[in-house]
Amino acid sequence: MSQRTATGVSLDIAGLTVGYGGEPVLHGVGLTLRPGEVVAVLGANGAGKTTLLRTLAGLVRPTAGSIELGGADILTLRTEDRARRGLALVPDGQSVVAELTVDENLRLGALWRHRGAARERAIAEIYDLFEPLARRRSSAGHQLSGGERQMLAIGRALVAEPALLAVDEPSLGLAPLIVGDVMTALRDAAASRGLTVLLAEQNVTSALSIADRGVVLSLGTVVADAPADLLASDADLRHAYLGF
Ligand SMILES: Nc1ncnc2c1ncn2[C@@H]1O[C@H](COP(=O)(O)OP(=O)(O)OP(=O)(O)O)[C@@H](O)[C@H]1O
Ligand SMILES: [Mg+2]
Secondary structure (H helix, E strand, O other): OOOOOOOOOOOOEEEEEEHHHHHHEEEEEEEEEOOEHHHHHOOOOOOOOOHHHHHEEEEEEEEEEEEOOEEEEOOOOOOOHHHHEEEEOOOOOOOOOOOEEHHHHHHHHOOOOOHHHHHHHHHHHHHOOHHHHHHHOOOEHHHHHHHHHHHHHHHHOOOOOOOOOEEEEEOOOOOOHHHHHHHHHHHHHHHHOOOOEEEEEOOOHHHHHHHOEEEEEEEOEEEEEEEHHHHOOOOOHHHHHHOO
16 A cells, blocks of 8 residues: 555546436536646536535445546445545645644545555655645644645645545635645646646636646536636636636
8 A cells, every 4th residue: 555656547527417316416527637637627606516526536426427537437436445546535625634733634644545664755745845834744733824724635635645636626715825825736746746636616717827628617517628728718718607
């Protein structure tokens, strides 16, 4: 288990239909990520971004569709088995353990994956990537700023060296300047590891600034899937679905 996952994996989602008992909230959603690609899932409140990420992690069961990670069907796997295959979800809300220090939070993230020297090396790599965390390694989670907490939430997922990182709304509740820092940190982490990243965001401009490609969800349907620079400059699409 202490083997290093060197590069990102592909993700193939097709025909995904998901609901919470009533009408579906995702309708036949399909998207493909190549290994090492950073893809932003964009869309307004209630578009289905979180539902897509939770379905990917195995927290919600789809009624139809397929999910393949690195070419292998993961749809029937439990959440923890998907994690063992290299899938990590960072939920929205900067979730860290408030009572534990930065260092302890990172250790918790690494616990199931690494031991001994490999664990120390994995944690040291996170401090190299996220310098603000290195400065605050002895501070408790509740003492951190929002941006630091978000970095810690991402760092805690990264320390287990996933092959695909799904991050839900990392910009939520952060000041614009800090959003930029968090996005840059995410981009650097992805680039240094060749990690595949699925980034759900309402903050279209910052998400597209680090993404290779963007997928726009509207009411649970994919309405656009295009290179990030094309999406950012498509005024009609932005007006219609992204509110600016
Ligand atoms: N646990 C749940 N039970 C019932 N309906 C839900 C549940 N979670 C989400 N929904 C509904 O599913 C739809 C999609 O919600 P989801 O949270 O996936 O959207 P989102 O794109 O992440 O929105 P936001 O940008 O506000 O986070 C919404 O209509 C929402 O009300
Ligand atoms: Mg959401």
